[in-house]
Amino acid sequence: MIMDTADNVHTILIADDNPDMIFLIKKRFEKEKFRFVEARNGDEALIKIKESRPDLILLDLKMPGKNGMDVLKELKEDFELKDIPVIVLTVVDDVEEKIRALEKGASDFLVKPPVPTELRARVNTQLRLLKASNLFKRYSEHLENLVSRKLRELKEYSSKLEEMVDEKVGVIKRQNEELLISLNSAKKVQKSLLPAERFSIEGVSFESAYFPCEVIGGDFYDIFRLDEEHIGLFIADVSGHGLPSAMITIFLKREVFYHAKQVFGKGKYSVSKPKEVLTRLNKSFIENNIGEGKYFVTMVYATYSLRTRTLSLSMAGHHALPLLKREKGKVEKLLICGFPIGWFEGIDEYPEMDITLSPGDSLLFYTDGIFELLQEGDDFESFSCMIESVGNLLAKGDMGENINRMYSQYTEENRRACDDIAFVVMTVMV
Incomplete structure (x- = not known):
């Protein structure tokens, strides 16, 4: 197992036969508290990896002597080194070569020279995932x-x-x-992987909260920038509670981030459609036996275009239907079907819908634990009644504030929620 260094300084090994490229990469992180180790060929890289035990490796595929593929193969065959994340570097638009690198165990890849923001984002993402x-x-x-x-x-x-x-x-x-x-x-750790409870991205505001019924739980959500135009968002509910469900949320965060974009070559990519992300996620979940036959996931994944104000979303068995409140006050249920992640193999495609939003529109994404807060005495007659009740709450105004207040009142009455509760409110401001 790779441990954090005693002084909390991450060690990054850069293996590249081009000293200018090594200098450029180090320059991009001059404000970061990183320790760098350099190697100019594959043989030197393997020696220094064993000596320094880095937290992350930036590995050039084309080097004299042992190339990057050779180094990657030896790393993944070494029990003590196989878990070190590796971001491969390449200068060619060879998709097959990148696929081979990923199949051999690479965690990610970048085309040289890497875009500074993308380089920092991918390095920091791998370090956060490694730590978690x-x-x-x-x-x-x-x-x-x-x-x-x-x-x-x-x-x-x-x-x-x-x-x-x-x-x-x-x-x-x-x-x-x-x-x-x-x-x-x-x-x-789980809380550190969630986005800030309140923030905005270019005229779109987000408010969120998470209340696990135990110390940790299986509800999870994330909001992230896909590129200059698109925002990605998902909310998920893993069956069960506690540590096993919480660990599955780590898998979800990593896999959604990985499948959110398709890269075709140097600087070329496309933002994946929500239905494509869910289809690939279901395949990966089953192939890796993440649920072990006991756990499954319901979720909503959406992308939003800042340019066209178009929201595209797809659902996987998530009966806590997203709700849309138009600027004039009308509340709409966003109803599409889809099997939960991990239920069935061979799902060819999940359903998807597109919605055009306007300034003042708000969306509520939530998990079914909210229904428990709304119940007083007898249960609701149906899920439809429950969703209607949540919609009425959304129509009253500040949804985030209302849910937080209801949860505080619920717990002050010495009651304990039986299910995890999570929600995200997205509001288009301009």
Whole structure:
């Protein structure tokens, strides 16, 4: 497992036979607190990787001696080095070569010379994903060790149970405290992967919040810039609660980001349609056995064009239907169907719809935990009634403020939500 350095300085190894390119890349990060290691060929790169154990590798595919493909192959065959993320660098518009690199284990790729903003974004994304992955691995190992140790203790002392009750109560209490500390740390990691609760992008404002029913949960959302024109947004609800569901959200964030754009060559790409992203996500989820036959995901994925004010969205079994409030106050349900992620193999295409928005329009994306806040006494007769109730709440005004207030009131009454709650409000301002 790759660990963070003691002084929290990330080490990045740059393997490139062009010293000017190495200088250029380092120049792009002169304001960052990174430690750089340089290698001019494949053999030198392998030696320095084993010596420095970097957090990230920027690997040129064309080098004298062992080329980038050779280095990548040896890395992925080395148990201690195989988890180091590698961003490959190439100067040619060879899509097949890039695909081969990804199949051999590369995490991402860039065309040289890389665009500064894209270089920084991809490097920082890989480092954040690496940190989150390492932390979750450590927490999972810690929890497994606690459970195994507890089972051994119970077996060894079962014959003396009455004599050990008082002692074991103290042991369990301490272990629960340790577990809570670990889960709270995991909660901080999951929260760090969410976008800011309030921000705007070129005339579009976003407000969001997440309330897990346990310390951590399986609801998740993200809002991100795809390029100068497009914004990507998704909200997802993983079946179940707690640590297993939370770990699946890490997979979702990585895969959605990966499939959100299709790259065809040097500087050439297209923003993927929402239905394409969900189709690829379902395939990856099943092929990698992420759900292990027990978990599935309902979600909404959307893209928004700042130029045309067009929202394109697709849904995967998400019965908490998005709601659109027009500037004049009318609330509309955005109804399209689609199977949850991880239910079936071979789904050829998810449904998709396009909506033109106007200044003053607002959209609410949410998970079904909100329904619990609206229930008073008996359950609603149908999901349609529940959605209608959420729509009435949206029509009253500030949806984010209303939900936050309802959640505070709900918990102040010493009640605990039985489901995770998440929402995103998107408002077109200009």
